[in-house]
Amino acid sequence: MLILGMTTVSIFWFRRDLRLEDNHGLFHALQSGFPVVPIFVFDQSILAKLSNKEDRRVSFIHHTLMQIQEQLVALGSSLEVYHGFPEEVFQQLFAKYNIKHIFTNHDYESYAQIRDANIKIVAESNNANFTTYKDQVIFEKSEVVKDDGLPYTVFTPYSRKWKQRLQGTGITYYDTTPLLGNFFKQSPFPLPHLSDIGFAPTNVAFPSSVVRKDIIKEYTENRNFPWKQGTTRLGVHLRFGTISVRALAKEGAALCETYLNELIWRDFYMMILWHFPHVGKGKAFKPAYENIQWRNDVTEFEHWCAGKTGYPIVDAGMRELNTTGFMHNRVRMIVASFLCKHLLIDWRWGEAYFAEKLLDFDLSANNGGWQWAAGSGCDAAPYFRIFNPRLQTEKFDKSLAYIKYWVPESQGFNYPSPIVDHDFARKRCLEVYKMALSEQN
Numbered sequence: 001m002l003i004l005g006m007t008t009v010s011i012f013w014f015r016r017d018l019r020l021e022d023n024h025g026l027f028h029a030l031q032s033g034f035p036v037v038p039i040f041v042f043d044q045s046i047l048a049k050l051s052n053k054e055d056r057r058v059s060f061i062h063h064t065l066m067q068i069q070e071q072l073v074a075l076g077s078s079l080e081v082y083h084g085f086p087e088e089v090f091q092q093l094f095a096k097y098n099i100k101h102i103f104t105n106h107d108y109e110s111y112a113q114i115r116d117a118n119i120k121i122v123a124e125s126n127n128a129n130f131t132t133y134k135d136q137v138i139f140e141k142s143e144v145v146k147d148d149g150l151p152y153t154v155f156t157p158y159s160r161k162w163k164q165r166l167q168g169t170g171i172t173y174y175d176t177t178p179l180l181g182n183f184f185k186q187s188p189f190p191l192p193h194l195s196d197i198g199f200a201p202t203n204v205a206f207p208s209s210v211v212r213k214d215i216i217k218e219y220t221e222n223r224n225f226p227w228k229q230g231t232t233r234l235g236v237h238l239r240f241g242t243i244s245v246r247a248l249a250k251e252g253a254a255l256c257e258t259y260l261n262e263l264i265w266r267d268f269y270m271m272i273l274w275h276f277p278h279v280g281k282g283k284a285f286k287p288a289y290e291n292i293q294w295r296n297d298v299t300e301f302e303h304w305c306a307g308k309t310g311y312p313i314v315d316a317g318m319r320e321l322n323t324t325g326f327m328h329n330r331v332r333m334i335v336a337s338f339l340c341k342h343l344l345i346d347w348r349w350g351e352a353y354f355a356e357k358l359l360d361f362d363l364s365a366n367n368g369g370w371q372w373a374a375g376s377g378c379d380a381a382p383y384f385r386i387f388n389p390r391l392q393t394e395k396f397d398k399s400l401a402y403i404k405y406w407v408p409e410s411q412g413f414n415y416p417s418p419i420v421d422h423d424f425a426r427k428r429c430l431e432v433y434k435m436a437l438s439e440q441n
Contacts, residue, residue, distance in 0.1 A: 006098040009184055010034045013041070013104040014079075017135050017241035018064045020071055022174050024135040029103035030179035037097065037184045038072065040065055042083040042197045045111070050199075056325045056359050057240075059202045062194050064242055069191055077183035083197045087118055094126045102128060105135035105241075108274050109363050110281065136241060137267045138249050139165060141274050144267075151275040152268075153285075153378040159264045166253070171246050204325055204359070207233040209243050216251055220258040226316075226328035227401035232259075233326065235360030238266070269368035272378055279367050279377075282348055289376035291436035295344040303419055304339055305353060307407070310418035311389040313397060314338045316406035325359030330396055336373035337387040342425040344432060347374035375433070383433040386426050 012029040018040075020026065029036045042061075050058065069079045082089045093099060102123050107116065116132065123130040134140050144162045145151055152158035194201055215222075215232050222230025237243040245263065252260030273280050284290050303309050307318035317331035327335070332354075339350045351370040355361050371377025375385075397403055400410075409415050 008034055008098040009037045010101040011099055012036050012038045017105045019242050022244040024133040024174050025103045025105040027174035027176050030182045032101050034100050035184035039080045041086050041089050044085050054200045054202050056202050056204050058199045060206055073188050075180055075183055076185045078186050078189040080189045081191045083192055086115055090122050099128045102130045104132050106132045108270050110277055137270055139267055155268055155379045158268050162264050171250050209237045216255045216259050219256045224330045224396050226331050239360045239362050269364040273364040280363055284376035285371055285378045286376050288437050291439050294346040300343050301345050310416045312403040312407050312410040313389050313393045316403045319406045321357050334387050334392050340374040341386045341429040342420055
């Protein structure tokens with residue numbers, strides 16, 4: 001029912017796209033013909049699952065929302081930030097405004113799909129449209145598939161087709177700048193404090209969103225060395241959309257194919273999650289790997305979490321993660337392989353720990369990485385590939401610069417002995433995996 005005096009508006013719902021520039025859904029919202037009320041919802045369904053009330057990601061989102069608010073206030077508008085369940089928030093909004101259209105961008109995770117389906121029902125019951133757009137990836141869903149229409153499950157042919165498609169379509173830039181005057185004009189809406197939503201600030205410094213072209217140019221040579229500033233550290237900005245993936249893909253295409261490949265891996269894993277949603281629900285992509293008899297020693301898992309395994313490169317990675325919310329990608333592979341194959345601890349334990357700690361946590365990429373390490377994924381390391389921490393150290397941290405920074409006691413008498421012997425662990429792993437896979441045949 002339309003109440004006389006209600007303002008007619010469109011809504012733009014910020015989610016994994018926390019920026020005004022080159023924002024696909026926002027671009028269309030600002031052309032809707034109605035003033036746009038921008039909103040963000042601290043979703044109680046998601047926040048309730050976060051046991052750590054000093055969660056770095058919640059702090060990052062809150063910090064970013066304050067920056068967006070500054071931009072909007074300068075335009076004479078305001079971000080409206082709510083805390084609650086999205087369906088209830090939208091019922092409040094429909095009571096406040098005559099909403100003609102809700103715009104937002106796609107989200108591919110299972111919960112998000114259910115949530116959006118419910119919001120669409122709410123919108124339509126109030127005679128409003130609900131429309132979402134592709135924004136957090138270059139190609140999604142079935143845009144890059146095999147010639148027979150089936151999804152790829154191996155990265156290399158997928159990436160080849162992905163690049164062919166990019167040559168054909170190019171990269172679109174959604175210029176919102178001329179449209180920014182179309183936000184709804186209102187006084188600043190009071191943003192909640194972190195304490196209002198049950199969280200506390202953290203003292204972690206967030207990485208810059210500046211795109212370092214010099215790092216991208218030298219990415220191939222430097223990316224595997226954790227002691228170098230060889231990666232862009234833009235993962236968290238991609239995760240929450242404070243920077244456009246299209247902008248990064250454009251730089252990668254122009255400056256470094258290796259860097260572009262990393263963005264393609266991101267699309268690949270999101271495509272896998274879309275077509276094979278069971279991987280996001282705790283299931284191995286390859287069913288045979290459900291037969292592995294994990295040891296799941298709780299004490300050993302705690303040593304791994306704390307960075308006290310007696311393997312310096314593993315311990316350095318875990319301490320970096322625990323301290324900063326970041327871990328270098330090469331080291332992520334080393335510590336994941338160690339947990340699954342040296343300790344024979346279920347990859348899902350590691351996946352969950354990373355999900356709690358990583359500032360740039362993304363379900364599809366985190367799951368893809370862990371299943372790659374465990375051998376159970378769609379495009380995985382063979383089960384007999386077991387990283388040797390000592391050899392990985394010699395290859396990627398030969399001067400021990402990274403290890404000395406994070407594990408300064410590693411050269412002293414107080415450093416613990418290795419939690420397990422490498423040769424013994426390798427032999428045990430091969431036997432356990434071989435037995436599990438032979439049972440399937």
